[in-house]
Amino acid sequence: MRKLMLVLLACISALSLVKADTILNNVYARHTQSLNGSWNSIVDPFDNGYYDYRLNVSNNGFFKNQKAKSKSDLVEYNFDTAPLIKVPGDWNTQDDKLFFYEGSVWYKKDFNYTPKPGTKAFLYFGAVNYFCNVYLNGEQIGTHEGGFTPFNFDVTNKLKEGSNFVILRVNNERKPEGVPTVNSDWWNYGGITRDVLLVETPDVFVDDYLVQLPKGSYDKVEGYVQLNEKKAGVEVSVEIPELKIQKKLLTDAEGKAVFALKAKPKLWSPESPKLYDVIIRNGEDVLNDKIGFRQIETQGKNILLNGKKTFLRGISIHEEAPYRQGRVFSKEESMLLLSWAKELGCNFVRLAHYPHNEFMVRAAEEMGLMVWSEIPVYWTIHWSNPDTYKNASTQLNDMMERDKNRCGIIIWSVANETPHSDARDKFLADLAAQVRAKDNTRLLSMAMEVTGTKGNVSQVKDYMSKYVDIISFNNYLGWYGGTPEDCKTRQWDIPYDKPFFISEFGGGALQGKHGDKTERWTEEYQEELYKNTLDMYNRVDGFAGTSPWILMDFRSSRRQLNGIQDFFNRKGVISERGLKKKAFYVLQNFYKMKKEQELKH
Known part of the structure; x- marks a missing residue:
């Protein structure tokens, strides 16, 4: 009390x-x-x-x-x-x-x-x-x-x-x-x-700015410069020296200067993560940034990066420091986690379940990793509470504001594993509308769940599917129900003309614990689960990528099994001490195969 x-x-x-x-x-x-x-x-x-x-x-x-x-x-x-x-x-x-x-x-x-x-x-x-x-x-x-x-x-x-x-x-x-x-x-x-x-x-400074390719265009750079005060007639400038752009602008009555400039920048991609030096000036107030340019969209059941079909070879990451444990806060620790993702063969990371530190987002972009960024609308949120919605909306706005110039971010996510209800649907629909109103150059998604299984067919039918660009869902067949063998015969009913993305799958393994592939908590069980799960989804039309759960074991108060979990979620393909489990190499080989297939086409 x-x-x-x-x-x-x-x-x-x-x-x-x-x-x-x-x-x-x-x-x-x-x-x-x-x-x-x-x-x-x-x-x-x-x-x-x-x-x-x-x-x-x-x-x-x-x-x-x-x-x-x-x-x-x-x-x-x-x-x-x-x-x-x-x-x-x-x-x-x-x-x-x-x-x-x-x-x-x-x-x-x-x-x-x-x-x-x-x-x-x-x-x-x-x-x-x-x-x-x-x-x-x-x-x-x-x-x-x-x-x-x-x-x-x-x-x-x-x-x-x-x-x-x-x-x-x-x-x-x-x-x-x-x-x-x-x-x-x-x-x-x-x-x-x-x-x-x-x-x-x-006293009068550049409070905000945006520099990007407009949706669907490859020959124009547009955006704005916003002062902290509503002052008209103030000269500001946008410079991108490598593109020979040096544009002087005058602010309007709101203290804002909007621009649209002809340019054909080299496009950012995982294979070539090109970033341009961008200089924003207001007198002696000078801001330097590195900004990339790309297009991300969906077409039917495909995800297109710069007009080309791409498969999101991803991994989920918590902001958990390797070796020492604790919250990540430095660029060095961020880059270590991301370097493991690159070693896996990833071109994509899901930064779960909250906005990660700015160093992580910028380092991912520099290293050629596309990013899923999300807010912690997680599980049993109080859907009918106006203050809870206001809090979620503010966090969404602040995440998007901080990182709106980061081309590496291709997906804004508004939720993870939320139970169905009318109140939940309205809550998330309003957040989705907020994303759409603020940014039309990125994709929108949320991590949903399997909604039921009839016989041998699992269904994904969610009211929120009409709001998202990618049908993303978490599924732990073989861990929270069934066995890895069940993946060999499971069928899927995903009735949408949109790409589907497996935002989570996996199972726990204590690094160094070995045994039969049917024995829980062994590396062999996790290895078998990864093999069968990846084969299962790879047979389904519209499979556009995945971010298995998770890169590295991380601390969780929910995980209490003595001698195995010890307050760690053991679903990582790498242990908290940086040691790789057998599932790491299964995923690495799968991504190598997917990359080779993509290059052939």
Whole structure:
């Protein structure tokens, strides 16, 4: 009851709090000061630093960073002597006592700053899981909900000359109305899990931009440049030196300049992941980016990349750090995971089940991997709750905003394995409409489920099929029902003139455990399951790709089998220690065969 009261009070008090500003686009191209490193931390399981003893939000909480001024002063916390925690990072893997912890942890960082005339300053967070209150110099500047999307606050008039301090109350308690909700199959890593930056811009700056091939065109580059203020007649420019583009533009009354320029760029593809240097200017405000150009579409039961039929040779990936475990936050760890995908022969990765860090998305694009990007609308979301929908919609918007210039992303996904109901259908249909209104250059999908089996025929019939470009579904025949042998005779009823994609299949295996191919948890069982599953789908008309579950074993509180799972989901084709299982090579050989077939045609 007390925990419920805390959650309700937090929700009520949050209604009056300032929410994060519009997300800064391409933050790493801006002038930044890193606030990463060691932060002081206080674990607060009863939220003593946030509520008073009557469970009212305290006006004198830990965010005040109080110090005892005399020997007789009573101050029951001290950030200066509190333990250090690394940012970015999750608290679960930094302290054994916090391995299973879900609740509040306070973070504090001291930093120096020198204000500059004509300069704005923003406090930027790559991600904080799940809900956070942000305070600067003892004053709350805002809140944010959602564990996988970036946010920032304008702190120009709140920073002081010299010493400043920022404090966060981070809470990762799972909530029934949350996105994701209370039940999921990955670890609920709490903390400031991605970069923290102090970002400087001019007073009037380029707030946003888009540079792309319009849908269906190969000889034109179009987009826009958007200022942070509604100022007309401001000169901005778009430059793509390699294409000999240097276009000056004037903003309209909304502070926006739209362009459409003749050009024939070399197209981005997995075989040739060409990216162009793009420069956006507004006076001395200069943003550099690397942008690729491609077309992705469907035609009947085929997926076409740049007008050519392609098979999505994929793998699903969680943002789980190899070797050390914990939440991935660096480019190096992202590239290691992606390099394993490339070794498999992949041209595609499904980044599940939430927006991954920006380094992962950019590295995939640079390495020639097409990307499925999704939000954590997962399993039993509260479909009839307006606040839950608003939360999901905001996360969808923020994911698309951050990565809209990443040509490697070819699919926006709005859900995974959601139970059928009228409320669910409306929820997802509205999210699908949001995607369509915002972006017509990518494909839309969601991971659905098999809806029934009659005799030897499995059916995929979902109301949401009319909204998606690709019929994507998860199916674990041979693991959650049946045996690998059943794949040899199973037939499929997928009554849509659209390509179908197997967003998940697989089974668990403990790396190094060997036995008969009928023995669960052995590498041989998983190997046989992969062989038979791939053969099964390869016989079905419209099979356009797959992203088996999953690249690497990952932590999950749901997976409790002692001596086998030990709180790991063991469906990876690679262990958490980086050792490949036998199924890895089955998938690798299948992808080699599919690539050879594609090259012949």
